[in-house]
Amino acid sequence: MFEELKKILVDELEVDPELITPNAEFVNDLKLNSLDIADFVLICEEKFGAEIEEDQIHTILTVQDLCDYISAHA
Numbered sequence: 001m002f003e004e005l006k007k008i009l010v011d012e013l014e015v016d017p018e019l020i021t022p023n024a025e026f027v028n029d030l031k032l033n034s035l036d037i038a039d040f041v042l043i044c045e046e047k048f049g050a051e052i053e054e055d056q057i058h059t060i061l062t063v064q065d066l067c068d069y070i071s072a073h074a
Contacts, residue, residue, distance in 0.1 A: 001070060001071060002063065005066060005067060006063070008040065008043055008047070012039070012043055013039065013040060015030050015031075022062065022063050022064035023062050023064060024062060024063050025061050026040075026060075037057070048074050050069070050070045050073040051073070052069065
């Protein structure tokens with residue numbers, strides 16, 4: 001799951017692959033803005049078939065948080 005998310009971040013959002021670790025925070029470490037995050041969420045929902053509830057988005061801070069969420073809800 002981590003490698004798939006990393007590929008999306010690199011290919012779709014042009015994030016430097018060296019910055020992407022399981023503990024990397026989307027805003028502080030990867031420098032994603034709210035539009036980037038919205039795009040990323042939509043791509044992940046389509047790819048993995050896991051709807052990410054709007055009230056849950058604010059609790060998903062790191063790449064690992066998203067891995068865990070998708071694994072639990074896909």
